[in-house]
Amino acid sequence: MLQFVQRGKVIGMYRKYMRLTARIADTAARRETRQWIQGDFDRYRGETDPRRVEVLLAQASRQYKELESGVFSML
Numbered sequence: 412m413l414q415f416v417q418r419g420k421v422i423g424m425y426r427k428y429m430r431l432t433a434r435i436a437d438t439a440a441r442r443e444t445r446q447w448i449q450g451d452f453d454r455y456r457g458e459t460d461p462r463r464v465e466v467l468l469a470q471a472s473r474q475y476k477e478l479e480s481g482v483f484s485m486l
Contacts, residue, residue, distance in 0.1 A: 417464045424471050425452055434482050
C-alpha cells in the first residue's frame with residue numbers, strides 16, 4: 412500500500428516540475444531543464460526502499476524550490 416502512495420507522490424512531483432518548466436521562455440533552456448529532470452527521475456525509477464524514496468522526494472522538493480526561485484528570477 413505504501414508503494415502506491417509513494418508512487419502517486421513521485422508522479423505528482425514530476426508533474427509539478429514539468430508545469431514549472433513551462434514557464435521558461437527560452438525553448439533551449441526549457442528543453443535542457445526537462446531533460447535534466449527526466450534523467451534524475453529515470454535514474455531512480457527502480458528504487459523500491461520506502462525510506463530511500465522518502466529521502467529522494469524530500470530532496471526533489473528542496474530542488475524544486477531552488478528551481479522555482481531561479482525560474483521566477485528569469486521572468
